[in-house]
Amino acid sequence: MRVQISSRLASITGSAIRDIFKLLGDPSIISFAGGNPASSALEPERIADFASQALRENGRTILQYGQTEGYAPLRESAAEFFRHNGVHADPGHILPVSGSQQGLDLICKALLNEGDTMLVEDPTFLGALQTFRTYGARFAAVATDEDGAIPESLEEQIRLHHPKLIYLIPTFQNPTGRTLSLERRKRIAEIVNRYEVPLIEDDPYCDLRYAGSPLPAIKSFDAQGYVLYLNSFSKIISPGLRVAAVVCDDDALLRKLVVGKQSVDVHSPNLNQAIIDKYLRSGLLQQHVEEICASYAKQMAKMQQMLARFPASISYTKPDGGIFLWCTLPEGFNATELLTTATKRGVAYIPGTHFYAQAGQHHNTMRLNFSNASLENIETGMERLRELFISQGLR
Ligand SMILES: Cc1ncc(COP(=O)(O)O)c(C=O)c1O
Numbered sequence: 457m458r459v460q461i462s463s464r465l466a467s468i469t470g471s472a473i474r475d476i477f478k479l480l481g482d483p484s485i486i487s488f489a490g491g492n493p494a495s496s497a498l499e500p501e502r503i504a505d506f507a508s509q510a511l512r513e514n515g516r517t518i519l520q521y522g523q524t525e526g527y528a529p530l531r532e533s534a535a536e537f538f539r540h541n542g543v544h545a546d547p548g549h550i551l552p553v554s555g556s557q558q559g560l561d562l563i564c565k566a567l568l569n570e571g572d573t574m575l576v577e578d579p580t581f582l583g584a585l586q587t588f589r590t591y592g593a594r595f596a597a598v599a600t601d602e603d604g605a606i607p608e609s610l611e612e613q614i615r616l617h618h619p620k621l622i623y624l625i626p627t628f629q630n631p632t633g634r635t636l637s638l639e640r641r642k643r644i645a646e647i648v649n650r651y652e653v654p655l656i657e658d659d660p661y662c663d664l665r666y667a668g669s670p671l672p673a674i675k676s677f678d679a680q681g682y683v684l685y686l687n688s689f690s691k692i693i694s695p696g697l698r699v700a701a702v703v704c705d706d707d708a709l710l711r712k713l714v715v716g717k718q719s720v721d722v723h724s725p726n727l728n729q730a731i732i733d734k735y736l737r738s739g740l741l742q743q744h745v746e747e748i749c750a751s752y753a754k755q756m757a758k759m760q761q762m763l764a765r766f767p768a769s770i771s772y773t774k775p776d777g778g779i780f781l782w783c784t785l786p787e788g789f790n791a792t793e794l795l796t797t798a799t800k801r802g803v804a805y806i807p808g809t810h811f812y813a814q815a816g817q818h819h820n821t822m823r824l825n826f827s828n829a830s831l832e833n834i835e836t837g838m839e840r841l842r843e844l845f846i847s848q849g850l851r
Contacts, residue, residue: 524723526551554721574596642677791809
């Protein structure tokens with residue numbers, strides 16, 4: 457077939473993670489590449505019970521077309537749930553979406569014009585970059601350090617580039633695992649309100665904390681509503697249900713998000729929203745999160761214990777939570793090229809270059825996921841990686 461792909465998608469390549477997944481049909485390859493919850497963290501029986509309860513109680517509404525604005529009980533229970541992050545939203549300002557990924561897409565659809573500049577952390581979540589690119593965004597980077605995005609750099613970049621939108625992942629960032637300090641959260645909220653630039657606060661990992669004290673969301677310091685808060689149930693309940701929510705205090709912008717969603721999927725599936733609502737109201741979620749945190753903490757500790765035996769020239773992050781570690785090899789070593797050899801040796805990771813706004817840089821970095829690998833596989837896979845690096849002359 458001879459078709460001309462739209463300029464919107466012509467230059468967009470698929471997600472590197474999804475492409476690497478295709479290579480991983482071989483069960484002998486231990487993968488640290490994805491961002492999946494552990495299979496043992498998924499609860500088919502419990503979810504089946506919630507689905508059945510919801511259908512028995514409210515089946516004719518659930519099986520009918522629903523409102524684009526979302527399943528009303530979930531808007532209420534999600535509003536209640538987000539309070540533990542310091543986000544006090546009216547249910548009417550909560551829009552359930554089909555995964556945070558759709559939330560990102562709708563915000564861009566509503567706010568971005570081709571060629572608009574966005575400020576992003578460098579590196580940042582590649583799925584978000586892919587969405588931003590689809591809407592023709594240009595990127596400028598906010599400098600970061602161990603405590604996340606640096607407010608002075610954010611302010612300087614706002615002055616220089618007059619961005620349309622800012623995108624930050626403040627807690628257990630994907631890909632680095634880093635967390636924005638409390639002080640910086642307050643300052644960043646103040647800056648975006650003062651310059652009147654909307655900030656997407658993407659917060660899917662905040663509940664996966666294994667050490668230290670929880671931090672309030674940037675949104676909790678947002679005086680005038682410039683922070684668009686995104687949270688997802690993918691990492692704590694199920695990514696397959698595709699349920700997340702956007703908190704947007706501005707009625708006019710919220711209306712545009714709704715209009716943008718109408719043309720994509722009319723509404724997120726009622727049953728999936730009802731299942732999450734049942735879970736939030738059940739009182740069982742806290743214990744479930746504590747259980748998954750207990751095992752992820754052990755998996756992270758195992759991966760760090762293995763990394764401690766790697767050549768000293770390799771550095772890595774030491775987060776308090778989340779599902780990723782970020783490794784930096786010495787300059788000149790190319791983790792992108794090494795991936796082929798790594799998969800031949802039975803281990804996979806995501807080359808870090810894919811997480812940078814400007815393509816083709818930082819080939820000496822890589823992201824490792826620990827949530828979806830058993831302790832045994834972490835030990836074996838990391839040993840394979842260590843041997844690979846030593847065989848490449850790393851000391
Ligand atoms: C920072 C970040 N935002 C959004 C998403 C997408 O999540 P969802 O499954 O809710 O679409 C992910 C998934 O890995 C992520 O890491």
